[in-house]
Amino acid sequence: MTQAIRTIGQGCYWDDLALGERLRTVGRTITETDLVNFVNLSWLTEELFANAHSREGMAIKGRPVPAALVYACAEGLLTPFMQGTGLAFLNAQLDVKAPTQVNDTIHVECEVIELREASKGHRGHIRTRNQVVNQDGVTVLEYTPLRIMKRRPA
Numbered sequence: 001m002t003q004a005i006r007t008i009g010q011g012c013y014w015d016d017l018a019l020g021e022r023l024r025t026v027g028r029t030i031t032e033t034d035l036v037n038f039v040n041l042s043w044l045t046e047e048l049f050a051n052a053h054s055r056e057g058m059a060i061k062g063r064p065v066p067a068a069l070v071y072a073c074a075e076g077l078l079t080p081f082m083q084g085t086g087l088a089f090l091n092a093q094l095d096v097k098a099p100t101q102v103n104d105t106i107h108v109e110c111e112v113i114e115l116r117e118a119s120k121g122h123r124g125h126i127r128t129r130n131q132v133v134n135q136d137g138v139t140v141l142e143y144t145p146l147r148i149m150k151r152r153p154a
Helices: 032-042 067-082
Strands: 022-024 086-091 094-096 105-117 123-133 139-143 146-150
Touching: 032 067, 067 094, 067 105, 067 123, 067 139
Parallel strands: none
Antiparallel strands: 022 105, 086 146, 094 139, 105 123, 123 139, 123 146
């Protein structure tokens, strides 16, 4: 008899989630290399992010990173949650709560705030409240993505 082999890293299905359920990712440190690569890739060459030395008069002290980088890292941290089961990203409200600096370590805390069946029965809509939290427990970014996820096969 052949036993089914379970895939490691498979995301959860829509049916496996409950309203009010809370999830937490592992942490990730945002490095100077991350900042440099992101600024070069995105062309966000604003001095706030691209000038490491002439910091007087800058709106944010230290070595801040763009909120777009923080968001991208947060979505990457969430990939295992929807690997192979996520179908579409529909929209999100995004609010920056505090600056994130080079060498900050972030993780994502999610709460399922909406679950509804889609018009096609093999999928469902899910909205989560995602709080990106740094090593000091400060929420630096919050967003509420609406996604379509697969339902568990019959």
